[in-house]
Amino acid sequence: MQEQVITFATPVFIVLILLEMIISARRGQSTYFFSDTINSMGLGVISQVTSAFFKLLLIGIYAWVSAHFSLFKLPNAWWVWVGGLLLYDFLYYWLHRCGHEMAILWAAHVVHHQSERYNLTTALRQTSSGPLLAWIFYLPMAIIGVPVEIFVVIGLIDLLYQFWVHTELIGKLGWYDRVFVSPSNHRVHHATNDIYLDKNYGGILILWDRLFGTFIEEMDEHKVVYGTRKPLRSWNPITANIEVYQAVIKDAVLASSWIDKLRFWIKHPGWQPADVAQKNPHAPFELHHPNFEPQLSPRLKWYCAAQFLFIFLITTHFLAAHASISTISSVLYAAWLIGGLVVVGGLTELKPHYLGIEAARLLFTAGFVMFSGQWFGEYPLSEPLKIGIVAVAMLSLVCLFALRDQIKTSDSNQLSTN
Structure with missing residues (x-):
């Protein structure tokens, strides 16, 4: 169900993103940066792809706990929906707060905060490992007896609500800011400024932050600086998902005490x-630093945008088809999608060796379709569709060859100031 809702909501997301781009451009605001936009959306795509495998973890465990340990059998009534949404939002507050205060949870959640821009695509920038532990926080709902179908829907409501608050175009909203999560108080949550750090965790209601002492208002004298205290400096989606896990493991290995290794x-x-x-001192934090923004040529931007769009559209097919194909085909399909986004990330970093990797990806795609006549084992492709996929891959290869002189790295094009 979640996949279907997200699929249907995606066109709305895209329209709103385009609208925000237009308005911010007319206002002269540097709200969007090409590589950040492409890769934030790419991380959202990967999150949806991996959730196709992990979704049963949260829902399956919830259903099992509800069936065996629920104290009540709550009906499908309006008050259960309202109460369930309030309880879900309360539990989300604690999941979100712990996601900033415990390294094992921050390792998953950090993906959402890595962007040094703040716009609607930031809302789509989601973790792939979050579901592995998130289910623990929602078990009280199962024990109380909130039906699983209600749990799933209100979880979607809470998630979808949070999309619109990721914008700089909407200022303060008066009384609304004091009750609900709004663009103003969520901007604070994404700040790296000392004064704003670890504040405003709410999903729908900001009242939880007011109640538990984690609320702070956005202040004109303290302009929000977005990102993380240790900037990612990469457009690789795999790196984005594992950077904190790697850092914690490295520190744990260096620790002499077994207690510290766990702590x-x-x-x-x-x-x-x-x-x-x-042994491994952390670099000092600098609030104002150049953003990681390698400068791409217009032609390279068009190529990366086209490849991303192709992968993005095919992902909708994967989400609809993965349950009906074999596990191995589904895993290979997912790997192809994720691999394509890794390559797009590498090209936007201007790394020359990704030219060869991209060429291999395109040749594999064309060869696989041409000789197997299938798309990851699902069903035989029609001749026009087969020819179309091969043609797109070969045309992309020609364009890639023409772009080979556009991929150059130097220290001067890796950073830009705002």
Whole structure:
């Protein structure tokens, strides 16, 4: 159900993103940067692809706990929906708060905060590993007896609500800011400024933050600086998803105490005991630093945008078809999609070796379709569709060859200031 709703909501997301782009451009605001936009949306695509495999974890465990341990059998009534939404939002607050205060949860959630821009595509920038532990926080709903179908729908409501608050175009909203999560108080949540750090965790209601002392208002004298305290400096979606896991593991290996090796995962992100701090000191945080924004030529932008759009559209087919094809075909299909987005990320970083990887990807796609006549084992492709896919891959290869002189790396084009 979630996949269907997200699929139907996607055109609305795209229209709103385009509208925000137009308005911000007319206002002269640097709200969007091409590579950031493409790769934030790419991380959203990967999140949906991986959720196709993980979705049963949260829903399946919830249903099992509800069937065996629920204290009540709540009806499908309006008050259960309203109460369930309030409870879900309350539990989401604690999941979100722990996601910033415990390294093991921050390792998953960090993906959403890595962008140094703040726009509607930031809302789509989601983790792939979050579902592995998120289900724990919602078990109280199963024990109380909130039906699984209600749980799924209100979870979607809470998620979809949070899309529109990721914008700089909407200012303060008066009384609304004091009750609900709004663009103003969610901008604060994405800030790296000391004064704003670890604040405003609410999903729909900001009242939870007011109640538990984590609310702060956006202040004109403290302009929000977005991103993370340790900038990612990469457009690789795999790197984005594993960077904190890698950092914690590295520190844990260096720790001399077994207790400290375990504490790394439950302590605040960035925590280090004295021995590890000496062996692997963290770089000092700088609030104002050049953004990671390699400058792409217009032609390279068009190529990356076209490849992303192709992968984006095919992902909708994957989400609809993965349940009806074999597990191995589904995994290979997912790997092809994710691999394509990794390559797009590499090209937007201006890394020359990704030209060869992209050429291999295109040749594999054309060869696989031409000789198997299938699309990852689902069913035989019609002749026009087969010819179309091969033609797109070969045309892309020709364009890629023409772009080979556009991929150049130097220190001067890796960073830009705002």
